[in-house]
Amino acid sequence: MAEILETIMLICFGLSWPINLVKNIKAQTAASTSLKFLILITVGYIAGIAAKFAAHKFNYVLIAYFVNLAFVAVNIVVYFINSKKDKKRKTENENINRLG
Numbered sequence: 001m002a003e004i005l006e007t008i009m010l011i012c013f014g015l016s017w018p019i020n021l022v023k024n025i026k027a028q029t030a031a032s033t034s035l036k037f038l039i040l041i042t043v044g045y046i047a048g049i050a051a052k053f054a055a056h057k058f059n060y061v062l063i064a065y066f067v068n069l070a071f072v073a074v075n076i077v078v079y080f081i082n083s084k085k086d087k088k089r090k091t092e093n094e095n096i097n098r099l100g
Contacts (some may be wrong), residue, residue, distance in 0.1 A: 002061060003057075003060075010048075011064060013068065014068040017071030018071060020075060023036060024079070025078055028085055029082050030086055033082070038076050038079065040068065042072050042073070042076070045068055048065050049062065052065070
């Protein structure tokens with residue numbers, strides 16, 4: 001029963017990651033994204049996975065951990081892509097302001 005409840009918790013948390021990913025891709029900015037938060041979540045998922053391995057509990061719950069971790073990892077990649085876009089826009093705006 002504990003594993004079922006843990007899986008439900010991971011699914012509930014995990015549903016937010018694809019939604020967040022789509023939002024970040026559409027926004028094309030890292031302004032509202034916290035890298036520290038994403039890293040903290042990543043560490044939490046890694047700890048959960050490590051706990052399963054340490055306890056030798058290799059079951060379906062691990063799938064939920066790995067899926068969530070993958071979505072957070074993609075969100076981190078999108079963060080850096082969007083940060084690069086933000087810097088490019090800032091540079092372009094500074095160049096326009098100097099010319100104007």
